[in-house]
Amino acid sequence: MLLYFSIWMILNVAVIPCCDGASKPCQRRDFPEATSFVCECSASYCDTIERDAKPRSGQYAVYTSSKDGDRFQRQLLMLENEAKHDHHLTIDDSQKYQEILGFGGSFTDSATMNILNLSDGATENLLKSYFSTEGLEYSAGRVPVASCDFSSSTYSYADTPGDYDLSEFELAYQDIHYKIPVIRAALDMSPRELKLIASPWSAPAWMKTNGKMAGGGSLIGQPGGQVYQTWALYFVKFLLEYEKLRVSIWGMTIQNEPSAGLIPIYPWQSMAMPPEIMRDFVKLDLGPKLREYSYSHVKLITHDDNVPSLLVGSQLIYNDEEAASYLSGTAVHWYKNRGPDSYNTLTDTHLEFPDKFIVATEACEGADLFAEPVMLGSWERGERYSYDIIQDLNHWVTGWLDWNLALDMNGGPNWANNQVDSPIIVDAERDLFYKQPMFYHLGHFSKFVPPGSVRISLEASEISPLLSIAFKTPDDSKVAVILNELDQGVKVTLQDTDLGELYINAYVPPRSIQTYIW
Numbered sequence: 001m002l003l004y005f006s007i008w009m010i011l012n013v014a015v016i017p018c019c020d021g022a023s024k025p026c027q028r029r030d031f032p033e034a035t036s037f038v039c040e041c042s043a044s045y046c047d048t049i050e051r052d053a054k055p056r057s058g059q060y061a062v063y064t065s066s067k068d069g070d071r072f073q074r075q076l077l078m079l080e081n082e083a084k085h086d087h088h089l090t091i092d093d094s095q096k097y098q099e100i101l102g103f104g105g106s107f108t109d110s111a112t113m114n115i116l117n118l119s120d121g122a123t124e125n126l127l128k129s130y131f132s133t134e135g136l137e138y139s140a141g142r143v144p145v146a147s148c149d150f151s152s153s154t155y156s157y158a159d160t161p162g163d164y165d166l167s168e169f170e171l172a173y174q175d176i177h178y179k180i181p182v183i184r185a186a187l188d189m190s191p192r193e194l195k196l197i198a199s200p201w202s203a204p205a206w207m208k209t210n211g212k213m214a215g216g217g218s219l220i221g222q223p224g225g226q227v228y229q230t231w232a233l234y235f236v237k238f239l240l241e242y243e244k245l246r247v248s249i250w251g252m253t254i255q256n257e258p259s260a261g262l263i264p265i266y267p268w269q270s271m272a273m274p275p276e277i278m279r280d281f282v283k284l285d286l287g288p289k290l291r292e293y294s295y296s297h298v299k300l301i302t303h304d305d306n307v308p309s310l311l312v313g314s315q316l317i318y319n320d321e322e323a324a325s326y327l328s329g330t331a332v333h334w335y336k337n338r339g340p341d342s343y344n345t346l347t348d349t350h351l352e353f354p355d356k357f358i359v360a361t362e363a364c365e366g367a368d369l370f371a372e373p374v375m376l377g378s379w380e381r382g383e384r385y386s387y388d389i390i391q392d393l394n395h396w397v398t399g400w401l402d403w404n405l406a407l408d409m410n411g412g413p414n415w416a417n418n419q420v421d422s423p424i425i426v427d428a429e430r431d432l433f434y435k436q437p438m439f440y441h442l443g444h445f446s447k448f449v450p451p452g453s454v455r456i457s458l459e460a461s462e463i464s465p466l467l468s469i470a471f472k473t474p475d476d477s478k479v480a481v482i483l484n485e486l487d488q489g490v491k492v493t494l495q496d497t498d499l500g501e502l503y504i505n506a507y508v509p510p511r512s513i514q515t516y517i518w
Contacts, residue, residue: 034377038434043121060518067511088461095457101399102139103446110150145200149268156204201269223280232289251299268416275316287326299328329357350396364403366421373411373419382437
């Protein structure tokens with residue numbers, strides 16, 4: 001416990017909002033065969049993003065990041081009294097859609113270990129890059145309950161067989177010394193409420209049919225039985241212990257990727273929980289247990305799996321009124337999203353269950369078979385992030401959470417040899433970290449679309465070569481994000497119906513992402 005407090009004192013730094021001056025520019029570093037570059041940060045220097053005031057009447061601001069060289073390049077320009085370009089985007093805030101919950105990443109063991117492997121100054125700069133007013137201003141985070149593959153080993157909080165009352169429940173070393181200190185530092189840095197969503201990968205081995213945390217298997221017995229009651233109590237104990245250490249959980253998913261547990265040789269922690277079992281577990285065990293311990297305010301979130309099975313699974317769960325009464329929303333992962341038609345399932349699910357939010361809780365590059373885990377400077381991986389975010393949010397998703405906040409140069413550590421990429425890669429030997437193009441693509445949303453923003457109508461005058469989306473923020477600003485995946489620039493006029501005969505006449509550079517604010 002003394003080590004926990006010593007780490008906390010190191011990280012509990014005063015965060016000074018960015019001044020009126022210019023942001024610190026990217027310190028560019030090129031890697032061989034990379035399609036773009038990374039921004040290198042150290043204990044003594046890291047690029048920042050100024051927190052811009054709302055543009056004055058008649059002005060708009062545009063931030064640009066591009067494959068060739070820009071990283072949040074800011075321009076302040078004037079609205080014009082004529083539409084100059086044939087390609088036209090019309091924004092109409094009389095047509096409102098979903099409210100935005102936020103954007104963020106995951107506090108895995110691996111991520112928090114990598115963050116703390118840096119010197120104090122570099123750790124501070126990395127956390128500022130994500131959570132402070134100088135950085136992306138993340139407003140959401142995911143917290144694994146016990147271990148996942150991005151841990152150094154498998155562990156649970158209750159390893160004593162037959163301890164159905166969980167009298168020996170105890171948080172792990174990894175929680176006390178890695179996850180919680182980093183979460184606490186992020187909470188204290190953040191100018192926004194940081195919504196934390198917890199997710200379990202597996203119950204303790206003695207509660208499962210296969211006797212292991214890894215591989216296939218489910219909870220022993222049936223919902224309403226002794227093991228399911230104990231598993232529900234496990235959720236409550238986790239909430240209580242984190243709360244004791246000043247970390248309040250906003251929401252919990254019921255099971256990470258429950259379909260993975262149906263695969264007997266699945267290589268890391270998993271647990272099968274088909275929709276029918278999840279439904280009954282919620283109404284017989286978990287929902288009542290949370291209510292009993294005064295945790296009904298914690299948002300209970302179903303599915304937490306890939307999109308193709310979303311609608312059928314939601315129907316099996318939400319059509320049970322008792323189960324639905326305990327549930328607030330649905331979580332999805334991005335791994336099987338292929339092409340624009342795959343996103344229609346999100347809209348279909350929203351239209352059938354409009355009172356339940358949808359939030360994207362996991363995405364990463366480098367996870368595909370034979371993919372290179374880490375590709376420093378890959379612009380294409382950043383584009384895939386932006387593409388998925390825009391498609392998700394245009395199909396009623398309310399928030400988007402990345403996977404690991406930071407990984408090492410090999411995309412780990414990962415006990416199951418499942419290394420992947422991350423928006424920040426840590427080079428601990430040199431006490432450096434690298435901000436990937438993915439970092440900046442995510443920032444074009446998280447920095448400028450705060451929680452409480454509402455997606456509004458954006459219509460193109462023709463089949464658009466661009467991907468775009470618009471929002472109205474809580475301070476009544478308008479925000480549009482435009483992604484250009486083409487190798488040539490595109491001239492476009494943005495028309496806000498509230499502005500009458502005033503227009504934004506813009507140029508979207510090749511292979512770029514832009515955020516417009518007015």
